[in-house]
Amino acid sequence: MTVQGTILNGGAASGPTLVLTEPVSFWGAFDPRTGKIVDTHHPQQGTALGGSILLLPETRGSGGTPGGIAEAIRRGTGPLGIILITPDINLAVGAQVAAALYGRPCPVIAVSEEDYHALVKCERLSIGADGSISA
C-alpha cells in the first residue's frame, strides 16, 4: 500500500515502525540522551524511539519540543521519520533545524486518520521525499 501525506518537514527515510498509543511531550517526558520516553504517566515509559519510523496521533504541545527532537537527531537517538495525524509545527521545526545543522533529514508527515490507522498495522514503512508513505 501507498498513501500520500502532507509534508511538514521533507526528507526520505525507511525503517521499522514504532507506534505510540498516547501523545508524548518531547520536553520533560523524553530524554534525548537515550532516546527513551521517561514520563512515568506514559504507558510506554522506557521505550526507545531511536531508529524507528515513529507513528503517534499527536504530541502534547510543548515549546521545548523542537530542542528535544533536534538534540535526539544530533545524537542519533531519535526516530528516522515521524508520521502523525495532527500537524505539529514544533516537531517540524526541530527536524528542520537538525537537518540544517547536522545534515540528517528526519521527515515529518501528517496523514488522515483513516490512513494513520492503516499505517500503524505495518511493520516497516518507507517515506518518500514527495511525502508518499509505502509499506
Place this chain on the structure above:
Amino acid sequence: MDLDIEDRALLAGEQGPAMKLAMEIVVQAGRIMGAERLVPVSFAHIDACFYNGQAHIDFAEYCLKHGAQFAVPAWGNNGVVSLTHPQLYEGHPDTEMVDGARKLLGLYEALGCKPTWTCAPYHIPGGPKFGDQIVAGESNAVSFYNSVTGARTNKYGDYLDVACGLVGKAPFAGLHTDEGRKAELHLATDRIPDAWKREDIFYHLLGHHVGRLAGRRVPVVSGLGVKPSEDNLKAVSTAVASSGGVELWHGVGATPEAPVLDAVFGGGGRFEMTADDLRAAQQALTTGRDGPLDVVALGTPHFSASEFRDVLSLLDGRKVRPGLRFIITTSRFVMGYLDSKGWSQALRQAGVEIVGDICSYYAPGINPMKGRVMTNAAKWAYYAPGMLPVEVCFGSLKECVESAVKGEVWRDPGLWSALQ
C-alpha cells in the same frame, strides 16, 4: 504564501545561511499554520535560551557565526542556571549542563538579546503595548501578553521564536488575527461572593479551573466584579496555560479586549462557576497533607515588586522558622528594584532567599528541593510533583507566609468558610 522582495532575498541566502534558515523556518511554520502572509512584529520574548542540550548551543552558534542579529527588541526568558547566583553551582556534578546553560545565555546576549532572563518580562518597562504584533514562547508570557497587555502572539516554540525575531516577522494566523481572538466558551463567576474575589488565591484557582475547561480554546470569564490587580491577572494567565493550553483568555471588564461580553463572545459553551469548582481546584493542586514544612517556594512566574511588598507586609517584622527554606524566584530587574527600596536586605534578614534568572521547579542549582513544599503558585503546584521529589500544599499568599513563620502548614480559618 505571499512573500515580499525582502523575504525572498532572505530565502535566496542574500544575508547568509543563518538568515536563510530563519526565513525557511518561518515560512515552513506559516505553511503548516495555513498563513497566507507574514506580519511584521515589534518585539520577541525568546525561550530558546533555556538550555536543552547541545543542539540549542549549535543553533545559536550557527546564527552568530553567520552574522544573524535580531531585527526587533528581543528579551530573554529565564535560563536553566542563574547568573546572579553562581555560587549555587559550585561543585555541581553535571558540569556539561551548567557550562552549556551559561554559554547559551551568553550566545543569545551576543545575538542582541537583552539579558532579562525572566519568564515575567511584562514586569519590565518598555515592553509591548496594546495591539502590538509580537512573538513569545513561554506559556505564561504568551498568555499574559495576549490577555492582559492586549498584544498579539501565538505560542512559538524553540527556534521558531528566534527565527521570527531575526526576520522580524511571524506567520499571520491564529491569535495575530481578529477572528482568532474571539472567545469560544463563557464562564460566569457571579455565584462566587465578592469577598472571595479579593483573595489572591481565587485567581490561581479560577485559572486552574478555566484551563481544565477550555483546553486549547479561548475562554471568557465574566462576573469578576471587584477590579482584579495585575498580579491577579497574572495568576489567571499562568494557571490557564498550565492546567490547559490556553494562550489567550478574556475577563469582562478586566482585560482590555473585553469591556463587555459581546465584544469577544458570539456564542459557544456557557458554564457557571461554583464554590465546589474552587474546592476541586484546591484539591487538584494539593498532593501533600498539612504538617511540618521543608520549603515555601514562591515566584512562578517570577515575583513582581508588588508581590514582594505583600510578603514583607505579611511577615510584619517576623522571621522565617529556622531550618525552613523560604525561596522566591524573580528577575534581576525586580531584584534591582528591591535593592533600591531596601527590601532585599529586609527580606534576607527575615530569612527569605531571593534567587534571580531561574525557575525553582526546573533549576538544578536549587535542588535538592524535596519534602513538603508550600506554594501559592498554581503553575508550581501543577508541575513540581512530576519533576521533583516533593509533595505540594497549595495555599494563599497569607497562608504561605504564615506557614513559613510557623514552620508548618497554617490554614486561614476564615478563608474557605467565607465561601459557604
